[in-house]
Amino acid sequence: MERNLIVERAQEGKALAKQREDFREGRPRKHSKSQVQHALELLKTHMTHIYNEVEEMTGITKRALIRRKNELEAKTF
Template identity: 60%
Template sequence: MNTIKLLFEKGVRINVLNLGIIENTSTGRLIFTIFSAFADFERDLIVERTQEGKELAKQKPDFREGRPKKFNQQQINLAMNLLKNHSYKEVEKMTGISKSTLTRNKRKIIKTSGNKLSD
């Protein structure tokens, strides 16, 4: 809104494609203010609906926020065992699990158990 006011002060006319030209007149400012209020209102409605949806989803016992895991723990364990005899690239080709996921899980295993897997 402040940007539009600054542009109006510099004599810029705003052309809204489906509305036409909005100038620095009382009518133009009124139209702009109304459309800005509707945009804010719509944004608030979206936030409210999102929060309501999250609250409803959290009531389900199997709710997990965030992105779902691509691989289950059994697949990760298989890939970790394959790393004992194969390179990261070979394991990535065999399992479809990326090198970054493999190294992240390897670090996690080392950190939690102190076990070192051989490269």
């Protein structure tokens, strides 16, 4: 019985949260858009920088940079 109340409350809260425009389900991103944008600009403008160097400079992993770059390219097309 108590479990049902908890589940019901959680569902109500989630339904209310989904009505907000800025609602985003799931784990929050570790790095902000501006941080990722800065790292991608380093890759783009300074062709001498490679992913490993940008990772050391910004703290954003190589895999995360590649993933975010692919996401941005997919939105562009």
